[in-house]
Amino acid sequence: MRNAPHLLINTPDIEIWPGGLLRARSNHDARLLAQASHVLRRKSDGRYLAVQLPRGLMPLIQRLPEEPGIEQALSALDTQLSQPARIPPAQGELPLHQLQQRLDQLGLDSDDYAADTGLWLVAEPAHLALAGFDRYRRALWLTRPAARGWQRMRDAAAIDGIAMDAISGYRSHDYQLGIFERKRARGLSVAEILTVNAAPGFSEHHGGNALDIGAPGEPPAEESFEHTDAFAWLQTHASAYGFHMSYPRDNPYGIVYEPWHWCWIGGGY
Known part of the structure; x- marks a missing residue:
């Protein structure tokens, strides 16, 4: 199920964007982004890391499990996918330790x-x-x-x-x-x-x-x-x-x- 297209899920290293808002950088990206409910994007350089498709998560880089912050990002994505209609609380901030x-x-x-x-x-x-x-x-x-x-x-x-x-x-x-x-x-x-x-x-x-x-x-x-x-x-x-x-x-x-x-x-x- 697609999430409501108004929510950015933020983690220290990775942003989770709703589908339909990011620009494709190639024809391959365009096809995937058109189908994606979410896109995982590295914050340091904007690199697209993975897309959530109806059939599951598709990595866009090699060694996605080794990407810094990926476990926290996937956990946040799983929470959103399991409760797509839930609006997160307004409060909540990321740590400053980095x-x-x-x-x-x-x-x-x-x-x-x-x-x-x-x-x-x-x-x-x-x-x-x-x-x-x-x-x-x-x-x-x-x-x-x-x-x-x-x-x-x-x-x-x-x-x-x-x-x-x-x-x-x-x-x-x-x-x-x-x-x-x-x-x-x-x-x-x-x-x-x-x-x-x-x-x-x-x-x-x-x-x-x-x-x-x-x-x-x-x-x-x-x-x-x-x-x-x-x-x-x-x-x-x-x-x-x-x-x-x-x-x-x-x-x-x-x-x-x-x-x-x-x-x-x-x-x-």
Whole structure:
């Protein structure tokens, strides 16, 4: 039985996606993904590991039993398959014990970084809800209350004649590390990257409550967003839907001004 296509099951090393949301990378992948109720995806590089088909689990890599975290992922998948109609509780977070290993790759200590910036560690949720799709037609994952808040806020803005879209939502610790690795490959130092991106483990995006918002036709994640009608609308109305702008000018965290970054903190309609 196919699971409801709105739930991402999250484990420390592997994400379990509902079928129909991931892009095929070959004709072979396309055929399998079209039949799959679930896809197991490695978080560190996005590699597809296995698909759950009507006839059973089909590995997409050799030595799947040796894949780090596979037992925990298969256990989570078995739970979902045995209770497909059950909606998991909203609470539930993944452990942080693997985080320092990621920070070691950047030469950062979590305690020192937290003390220097005032930022705090953010655990990843064990489950995330589909909140629609972002500007690039990628699945937008948020916690269930943040997803509801975003959908209501976007719809209310549309009624007022204001168009806005999501640029990105939930990001794993591994994804954040990948951002740093790609920027370092372009010649930026870790210190330079930290003025724009929080260290892995410290981004609000990890918790599934933050999203970057844009206006159609405007470049993503640029300070110029503050001059759009969408930003003016958010300043007036976002708090009514539980969202606030996390990094205003001269914020105490050392993060550049981000008028596009909004986080659901609760309350509102």
